[in-house]
Amino acid sequence: MPQEYTTTLKYIVQDVVANNGGTAASIRFRTEAYDVDPALASTAMPGFAELAQIYSRYRTLRLGYKFSAANQEGINMTVIHGYSINSIASGSLSITYAGNPHFSTAILGPLTGMNRKVFSKNLPVTAIAGTQQPLFDDLYTGSTTSATLPTAGTVYCNFGIITPVAMTAAGCLVTVEVSLQIQFYRMNLLVS
Numbered sequence: 684m685p686q687e688y689t690t691t692l693k694y695i696v697q698d699v700v701a702n703n704g705g706t707a708a709s710i711r712f713r714t715e716a717y718d719v720d721p722a723l724a725s726t727a728m729p730g731f732a733e734l735a736q737i738y739s740r741y742r743t744l745r746l747g748y749k750f751s752a753a754n755q756e757g758i759n760m761t762v763i764h765g766y767s768i769n770s771i772a773s774g775s776l777s778i779t780y781a782g783n784p785h786f787s788t789a790i791l792g793p794l795t796g797m798n799r800k801v802f803s804k805n806l807p808v809t810a811i812a813g814t815q816q817p818l819f820d821d822l823y824t825g826s827t828t829s830a831t832l833p834t835a836g837t838v839y840c841n842f843g844i845i846t847p848v849a850m851t852a853a854g855c856l857v858t859v860e861v862s863l864q865i866q867f868y869r870m871n872l873l874v875s
Contacts, residue, residue: 684737684870686868686870687866687867687868688734688737688738688866688867688868689744689864689865689866689867690730690734690864690865690867691745691862691863691864691865692716692728692729692730692731692862692863692865693728693729693860693861693862693863694712694719694720694727694728694729694859694860694861694862694863695858695859695860695861696720696727696858696859697856697857697858697859698710698856698857698859699755699852699853699854699855699856699857700842700843700844700854700855700857701850701851701852701853701854701855702773702774702850702854703849703850703851703852704849704850705774705849705850706845706846706847706848706849706850707774707775707776707777707843707844707845707846708773708774708843708844708850708854708855709763709771709773709774709775709776709841709842709843709844710722710773710841710842710843710857710859711767711770711771711773711839711840711841711842712748712839712840712859712861713770713837713838713839713840714743714746714808714837714838714839714863715743715825715830715837716728716731716741716743716825716863716865717731717735717825717826717827717828717829717830718830719861719863721770724830728863731827734827734867735827735828736871737867737870737871737873738827738867738868738869738870738871739826739827739828739869739870739871740824740825740826740827740867740868740869741824741825741827741865741866741867741868742817742818742823742824742825742865742866742868743808743817743823743825743838743863743864743865743866744807744808744817744818744864744865744866745805745806745807745808745862745863745864746766746805746806746808746811746838746840746861746862746863747803747804747805747806747861747862747863747864748764748802748803748804748805748840748842748859748860748861748862749801749802749803749859749860750764750801750802750803750842750857750858750859751799751801751857751858751859751860752791752799752800752801752802752842752855752856752857753791753798753799753855753856753857754791754792754793754794754798754799754844754855755794755798755853755854755855755856756793756794756846756850756851756853756854756855757793757794757795758793758846758847758848758850759790759791759792759793759846759847760790760791760844760845760846760850760855761778761788761789761790761791761844761845761846762788762789762790762791762800762802762842762843762844762855763776763777763778763780763781763786763787763788763841763842763843763844763845764786764787764802764804764840764841764842764843765780765783765785765786765787765804765840765841766785766786766804766806766811766838766839766840766841767780767783767785767786767838767839767841768811768812768837768838768839769839770837770839771839771841771843776841776843777843777845778845780841780843785804785806785811786841787802787804789802791844791855794853802842804840805862808823808838811838812838817836817838820836822836823836824836827867840861842857842859
């Protein structure tokens with residue numbers, strides 16, 4: 684294996700984004716490949732554990748997402764999706780975030796209408812962070828053996844829904860595909 688190895692790993696999961704009785708709900712995923720899905724707190728990224736046997740450190744270079752969404756509610760909902768450098772808790776991702784240049788919005792019709800759409804983006808982490816810092820600062824590196832990447836060096840992709848009236852538990856069915864372009868480095872000592 685080379686001293687440094689760059690590859691793209693993909694994480695796919697299906698989720699229901701809902702807030703029974705509320706008007707906003709969201710999910711987020713991060714550039715920490717060791718724990719890409721905050722809901723799981725594990726090494727769920729396929730291929731990561733295998734490369735972690737060879738390398739001890741990594742740096743995420745790109746973050747891409749594809750959210751395939753289907754509104755399961757009987758009302759219209761606004762979808763907001765995009766990138767942030769801060770963790771946004773579920774229910775806190777409101778329409779006010781649409782002012783961020785890395786966020787976009789769209790309307791999904793009710794269950795009986797035009798209720799399906801795919802939302803996708805793929806950007807270098809430097810573009811999301813607004814600086815070249817992720818390419819050289821240790822804050823943006825991670826360990827292959829633990830969730831050690833500091834919050835300051837984590838970039839997130841977000842998917843949220845906002846409804847004009849309270850939603851039910853049906854919410855929005857979302858198939859998520861997160862892709863991380865990762866540069867692995869600092870080889871482990873391989874013993875046979």
